[in-house]
Amino acid sequence: MTFIAVNNVSKKYEIGSELKALDNVTLKINQGEFIAIMGPSGSGKSTLLSILGVLNPPTEGNLIIDDIDVFKLANEKQADFRREYLGFIFQQFKLLPYLTAVENVMLPLTVAQISKKEKLQMAEKVLAKIGLESKLHRLPHQLSGGEQGRVAIARAIVNQPPIILADEPTGSLDTKTGQEIIEIFKALNEDGHTILMVTHNKENLEHVKRTVLIRDGKIVN
Amino acid sequence: MGLWDIVINNLKRRKGKVLFIIAGITIGIATVVTLFSLTTSMNNKMAEDLEEIGTKVLLAPQSEKTSFTYGGITVAQDVAFDIKKIPRDILVLLEARSEELNIKYIAPKIVHEVYLDGKSNLLVGANINSELKLKPWLKYSGSLPDSENEVLLGNSLAEQLAKKPGDSLIISNSNLTIAGVLDETGVQEDNIILAPLVLAESLSGDAGLSLVELVFNNSPNLDADINSLKALVPDVKVTTVREVMESRKEVIDRYENFAFLVSVIVLLIAGLIVVTTMLGAVNERIKEIGIFRAIGFRKKDIIYIITLEAAVACGVGGFFGYVLGVLAAKGAAPLIETELLIGWNPGLFLIMITMAVIIGLIASLLPAVKAAQLDPQDALRYL
Numbered sequence: 368m369t370f371i372a373v374n375n376v377s378k379k380y381e382i383g384s385e386l387k388a389l390d391n392v393t394l395k396i397n398q399g400e401f402i403a404i405m406g407p408s409g410s411g412k413s414t415l416l417s418i419l420g421v422l423n424p425p426t427e428g429n430l431i432i433d434d435i436d437v438f439k440l441a442n443e444k445q446a447d448f449r450r451e452y453l454g455f456i457f458q459q460f461k462l463l464p465y466l467t468a469v470e471n472v473m474l475p476l477t478v479a480q481i482s483k484k485e486k487l488q489m490a491e492k493v494l495a496k497i498g499l500e501s502k503l504h505r506l507p508h509q510l511s512g513g514e515q516g517r518v519a520i521a522r523a524i525v526n527q528p529p530i531i532l533a534d535e536p537t538g539s540l541d542t543k544t545g546q547e548i549i550e551i552f553k554a555l556n557e558d559g560h561t562i563l564m565v566t567h568n569k570e571n572l573e574h575v576k577r578t579v580l581i582r583d584g585k586i587v588n
Numbered sequence: 589m590g591l592w593d594i595v596i597n598n599l600k601r602r603k604g605k606v607l608f609i610i611a612g613i614t615i616g617i618a619t620v621v622t623l624f625s626l627t628t629s630m631n632n633k634m635a636e637d638l639e640e641i642g643t644k645v646l647l648a649p650q651s652e653k654t655s656f657t658y659g660g661i662t663v664a665q666d667v668a669f670d671i672k673k674i675p676r677d678i679l680v681l682l683e684a685r686s687e688e689l690n691i692k693y694i695a696p697k698i699v700h701e702v703y704l705d706g707k708s709n710l711l712v713g714a715n716i717n718s719e720l721k722l723k724p725w726l727k728y729s730g731s732l733p734d735s736e737n738e739v740l741l742g743n744s745l746a747e748q749l750a751k752k753p754g755d756s757l758i759i760s761n762s763n764l765t766i767a768g769v770l771d772e773t774g775v776q777e778d779n780i781i782l783a784p785l786v787l788a789e790s791l792s793g794d795a796g797l798s799l800v801e802l803v804f805n806n807s808p809n810l811d812a813d814i815n816s817l818k819a820l821v822p823d824v825k826v827t828t829v830r831e832v833m834e835s836r837k838e839v840i841d842r843y844e845n846f847a848f849l850v851s852v853i854v855l856l857i858a859g860l861i862v863v864t865t866m867l868g869a870v871n872e873r874i875k876e877i878g879i880f881r882a883i884g885f886r887k888k889d890i891i892y893i894i895t896l897e898a899a900v901a902c903g904v905g906g907f908f909g910y911v912l913g914v915l916a917a918k919g920a921a922p923l924i925e926t927e928l929l930i931g932w933n934p935g936l937f938l939i940m941i942t943m944a945v946i947i948g949l950i951a952s953l954l955p956a957v958k959a960a961q962l963d964p965q966d967a968l969r970y971l
Contacts, residue, residue: 423965450884452698461656461879466653473589475883480716486589522883 369431370398370561371419371530376428378414378584388414389425390584396563398529401556403572404565404582412565413534415581419563420453420532421445432530450475454523454560456533460515462507462522468514469494469503472521479526492520497551513544520551524560531555533564537571549574591889595896606901609865612948613905614912616823616858617940621913623847624936626920629928637724643810644722645817646824647672647800669852672700674813674824682802685820688721689813692803695722697789699798702759704749711759711781712952715742722803726777729753730768736786738767744778755782760837761790800824855947862951866898870959877900881964890960898952899945906944910937 375395380386389410396402406412418430419425424438431437431557437448454475462471472490479486494500497517507515516536523531533552537545549571556562564575572578580588599606607841698713700927716733720726728740730753741751746769751757770777785946789795802817804810818826870877877890914932921928 409877417965421884443888444886446881449882452885455882457879457882461875463876463879465597470589470593470597475591477591477594478885483590519680540953 368397370400370433371396371397372431373415373419374400374428374431376415376418376430378411378418378423379426386506387584388564389418392581392584392585392586393428394579396561399556399559400559401552401574401576402564403575403577403578404563404581405567405572408412411584412581414584416532416534416563416565419530421449421456431533439533449514450478450526450528452528452530454526454528454531456516456523456531456536458535459539460507460519461490461538462515462518464491466508468499468504468521471518472525474522474527490521490525493525494518501503501584503538511544512540516540516544516548517551520548520555523583524555529559529561531562535565535567537566537568542570545571565568591669591761591896592890594893595900599621599900603695605865605869606679606897608756609862609901609948610905611617612858612865613902613944614909616854616947617906617909617944618913618916619854619941620851620943621910622916622920623851625917625923625930625933626915626928627840627844627847629917629921629930631842633925633928634836634840643804643806643828645802645804645814646827647674647678647802647821648827650823650825654761673798674800675796676795676797676819676902678797678824680798682800689820690805690807690809691815692805693718693722693801695719695801695803696785696797697799697801698785698792698796700788700792702791704745704757704759704897709745709779709781711739711783713783713785713792719782722801723777726784727771728768729771730766733767733784735765736784736790737762738765738784739787740768740782741766741849742770742778742780742782743772743859745781760786762791770966777880801875818886823860829885855943859947860901860926860953862898862948863954866952867958868896868924869897870894870955873959873961877895877959877962881962885958894948894959895952898955899949900948902944902948902951903941907946910940913940 371394373392373396376389376392377387380388390411391417392411393578394415404412404415414423419438420433420445421430427556429436429438432448432452433561435448437445462468463474466474469490472494473486476489491503494503498522499514499517499521502510502514505514507518510518515578518538523533525543531552537548537553540548545568552562552564553574564571566572578588579586632845676696679694679696684692685691686694695714695718700711700713702709702711720732730740733739739757741749741757746752746766749757751766751769753768756768757766764783764787770782772778783791804813807813814826814828879891880890914930917930921930
């Protein structure tokens with residue numbers, strides 16, 4: 368059953384002249400899929416990810432997730448939707464430098480109506496799951512690249528979203544550390560998370576269930 | 589972790605900006621507290637003086653000719669030239685009815701024109717102790733006259749004659765001693781010779797009184813009491829005197845208006861400091877706000893974080909501003925009036941803290957709304 372439906376989505380930008388970042392893209396994704404989105408720079412893959420992340424409304428078409436036409440939701444409801452359905456792993460991980468590992472992980476829970484103690488327990492549990500139980504109170508600059516990546520993953524999954532969106536999660540890591548991150552993604556996928564990952568790294572493709580190739584704003588496979 | 593923890597973390601992290609906001613609000617609130625404390629204290633002092641002095645009424649001879657003023661009202665010309673006087677037995681009448689009419693003090697005066705160095709001056713004969721009670725703002729250097737040949741000299745007159753306490757003064761062939769010199773008042777007392785009533789009587793050669801100053805206890809029946817007095821002495825002109833207190837009130841009112849204007853301007857500047865600083869902080873935090881929005885923070889959460897940060901910083905500024913303001917007022921009070929009392933006022937403290945927090949909330953609203961309206965996609969472009 369289709370969990371995410373990208374229906375005839377186009378995205379145009381006006382930068383002097385009109386630029387069509389996505390051109391009539393249609394994509395159906397089932398729950399539990401692990402998809403890699405690939406393509407050359409400027410092909411539209413990051414635009415597609417931002418639309419899937421309910422951050423960037425399409426110019427045409429719609430996005431249906433779990434039978435919800437998400438861009439028809441009011442702005443604040445879209446924020447609620449992101450919190451409930453989506454976990455983000457940004458390029459370079461983008462941890463907040465003034466928060467410790469456990470505080471960064473607790474961030475998506477900040478506005479949740481649960482106690483502070485419960486939030487802490489949830490964050491500690493997730494960090495333990497990815498092997499960082501001994502580094503809960505380290506600041507990001509006190510962690511290695513791989514550890515920062517794992518904290519970013521923990522932050523993305525702490526509130527148990529069904530969908531994880533990752534933008535070049537291994538781009539800044541060495542091969543071995545990148546491989547460790549992909550292994551975590553595989554484990555999360557086996558736990559039932561739907562994962563969409565923008566990547567340039569062809570080595571990652573052997574771990575995913577499907578690859579979507581984008582060129583000039585169109586899906587070509 | 590809650591939104592409050594993010595607020596505290598950010599305040600700790602951006603010490604420079606936070607200190608700038610605190611300094612701006614501290615100066616603003618300190619200015620308001622200083623000016624407010626001083627004007628309140630001046631008003632209280634004046635109210636105390638008024639209460640202590642009561643309402644003053646001047647009895648003067650009836651005359652159609654007028655030429656000089658005493659105590660803020662115009663007195664008949666005849667008085668100055670010692671032609672027409674109030675009969676002395678009026679004092680007996682007033683003493684007898686003083687309780688009934690609510691009269692607190694009776695201060696008879698003989699005003700006599702004397703010549704010093706060829707210039708005309710007023711010698712005012714009075715019961716000097718009563719006079720000083722009647723006019724508590726009159727201060728002097730030297731001592732009070734304790735014999736019939738001693739006088740107090742007005743400040744300007746003493747300067748003009750180059751006289752100081754202990755010097756002698758010859759008036760109408762009488763050798764007098766200057767017991768003391770009045771401090772500068774800015775009013776008529778600067779140019780008079782204040783002498784015991786007996787001396788003035790002997791110099792003028794007339795037992796009649798030029799004026800009688802009466803002080804009434806402040807009471808709801810004051811108008812009725814004054815009307816009764818008028819009925820009691822129909823041949824005497826009865827006038828309510830406002831004089832120095834009125835001019836003091838006017839000065840304080842002007843100072844109060846000035847203080848209000850300065851306070852508004854300073855607080856506006858403090859508010860602008862908060863606005864610009866918070867706008868700068870928001871611009872620096874676009875990436876962070878993008879992350880917040882991407883992971884599901886609502887616009888109102890962003891507004892809450894930004895406004896709360898400003899409110900906390902401004903609240904701290906309000907605290908320091910209050911303390912600094914009271915200390916500044918305590919330091920400045922003696923320069924304005926020696927007897928001004930400046931104290932710690934918990935009510936004013938709470939008002940100032942609240943005002944500072946409200947300034948923080950209002951001034952940070954624009955930056956907060958700007959932050960909340962950042963398109964998450966635009967914010968994430970910086971990632």
